[in-house]
Amino acid sequence: MASRVLLSLSRIVKPRPPVPLFRTALRSSSTGGGIPTDEEQATGLERKTLQALKKGEDPYSIFKPKNYAGTKDDPHIVPSIGNKRLVGCICEEDNTAIIWFWVHEGNVQRCPSCGSHYQLVHHELPH
Ligand SMILES: [Zn+2]
Numbered sequence: 001m002a003s004r005v006l007l008s009l010s011r012i013v014k015p016r017p018p019v020p021l022f023r024t025a026l027r028s029s030s031t032g033g034g035i036p037t038d039e040e041q042a043t044g045l046e047r048k049t050l051q052a053l054k055k056g057e058d059p060y061s062i063f064k065p066k067n068y069a070g071t072k073d074d075p076h077i078v079p080s081i082g083n084k085r086l087v088g089c090i091c092e093e094d095n096t097a098i099i100w101f102w103v104h105e106g107n108v109q110r111c112p113s114c115g116s117h118y119q120l121v122h123h124e125l126p127h
Contacts, residue, residue, distance in 0.1 A: 059125065070116035075108045079123035087118055
């Protein structure tokens with residue numbers, strides 16, 4: 001009886017094509033085929049950075065900075081992991097000289113040449 005059932009099933013079920021020997025080496029685990037993406041291969045700090053960028057966060061300030069008016073009410077924001085940071089101000093658009101000065105944590109500070117306002121904001125790195 002059992003042999004009849006197996007024999008009838010073998011007629012119904014189509015034989016599968018042979019599986020190539022190197023198929024598993026080229027497959028990606030989550031996409032089901034092809035070469036793995038950067039997100040699938042990344043580990044450690046690179047993986048955390050890619051996940052943060054996917055969420056729209058900017059953990060290492062790699063995006064273009066936002067534009068601020070530079071007034072006392074809307075100062076240029078200077079992110080820093082310490083309590084001071086060296087800032088270069090190009091006071092006017094066509095200037096070739098950069099005015100360098102330190103911005104310290106606390107109150108809003110002004111550029112000694114043009115008077116633009118800068119404020120240091122504490123920034124934590126994600127590791
Ligand atoms: Zn300036």
